[in-house]
Amino acid sequence: MVSDLSVLLTDRQGQPYSLTSERIKHLEYLCESTRRDIVDTLYKIGRGHAGPSLSMVELLISLYFEELRFDPSDPKWPDRDRFILSKGHGSLGYYAVLAQRGLIEKRELDTFESLGSRLQGHVDSNWLPWVELTTGSLGQGLSYAVGVAIAAKRQAKDLRAYCLLGDGECQEGNVWEAAMSAAKYRLDNLLAIVDWNNLQGGVTLEVMPSLEPFALKWQAFGWHTIEINGHDLQAVLQAYHQARQTKEKPTVIIARNIKGKGVSYMENKVEWHGGTVTKELHQIALEEINARLSELSQYADEKYGRNHG
């Protein structure tokens, strides 16, 4: 039975659609499937940033299955939307999403961080054409996205720049330099998304100079701000929609997330920034994820998702 959430949105092409619970369930299924790939790769390779990858899964699945305009057969299609993963250490999660979307093969995940692999430890545009900018030296992605957005406006191109930042990354002064310039140029074709998971590199954010009040900071810099639970797919899609409707200023989505989301022993645990899982811990993670996948299995079929043509 098709149940309507009575949420009317427009997609990236400007076409209206009604967000159904089936569509959300399908995305949830894709998220859990992606989490399984992350955990499997982490176990096989023995390395990777699990926490920062798991926290951004809903944000990225929503982007790549519902939001971004791109040509799956041509990563360098000139009019594509640009997605910049400024938090380059989220590489494992990003690659798993690309694999879920069919842009790379799932078996390529097994090459993660190995010699000659396109899947470098931090995302790398010299190796993988889907990557717009090599990142990992934090704080630089938003400036690049600002340049893209200015260039797109100058060329009257209907392309949007999307930039995903980490919360800890926002301690970099470069981020706020970029924020100032985005407001000056009224870049309503720019969306920043902050994966706020409240932990960084093995400590809580409380140890650090405070970024709060975070939303007020962005507002003071001239941005439209949207705060959501970044694991709530409906909220994520509505936020993307709202960002597109916001004119004359850039938008930032502050996604209050859980680091390590979806694996009980990793959630909100500082020690799961990087690291690996033992065979036993891998099994526990798989059982948790597989249980959710089986609950969602009736929504696995892509007929429940957006028609990708």
Next chain:
Amino acid sequence: MANWKKAPIREALGKTLVELGDRYPQVLVVNADLRNSVKSIYFMEKYPDRTIEVGIAEQNMIGVAAGLASLGFIPFAVTFARFASKRAADQISMSVDYCRNNVKIIGAYAGIFTGAQGVSQQMIDDTAAMRAMPNMTVIDTADVHEVRSALLFAAEFSGPVYIRIGRDEWPVVFDETYTFELGKGRWLREGSDVVLLNSGILLPYAVEAAELLESEGISAGVVNMPSIKPIDAALINDISRNVGAIVTLEAHNVQGGFGSAVAEVTAANYPVPIEMIGLRNEYSESAPNDALLEKHHLNPPWIAAAAKRALDRKNRLRC
């Protein structure tokens, strides 16, 4: 002594940026304030819509330029060399050099002759930082004509470029026909005892030093080598083999700069005595240019003395 006509170098920068704007619709200028100092104000006045102003935020200037380049623009990021290079060194490394984004970084006020403003407005270690980046083209400029030609080259060239440019009224060595060539040095004056190998703004003093040496019966050649990276290794090897003594000149610290680049070539191929004229592992200060030339031993008599030391070592080696 040569009686040099002088012309203001930063005016050449400002005017050439406008010329680039006229010639290439893809050229944009990215400013980080200082447009009045580096004369990119001329471009802004003629092409306000093609001027991106990020304020005093050089890291952002470089990142924005990289993003602009990714959609086919040719951004010239223009500010003082200190801020254009090392203030944003990692942004240049990651977002421009490694990714080979087509960004042109213009380090004006390079060296120490920057209007008696002191160390914070001078730059003596930008060549060292920029030439250590694997994909970067690094150019130093001697006069207004070389500035113009190097900028024209950069607009045509695909890939990241860093250009050092001075500031002040400065002797004009070349004329309008001068053409910069990537990876090429050029003889200005033949010489068989020693060669003065110059990159950048000390060129007129190299010429004067060669005249001094000639008056003392020493045959000193002068070679200008604006292209620091790639460097003209073939010409350096020729000089090493056929002349056998070198003096390098640069308005930069001798550690890590042009002299070091020359020494890397000679050491690997044909080692010869080298004396290096430049900042001797020291910072400068605010003072009139003449005073700084003397303080740092950059004047023709000091250059000639260095040439004699190199020549003396050559002769002792060959005994």
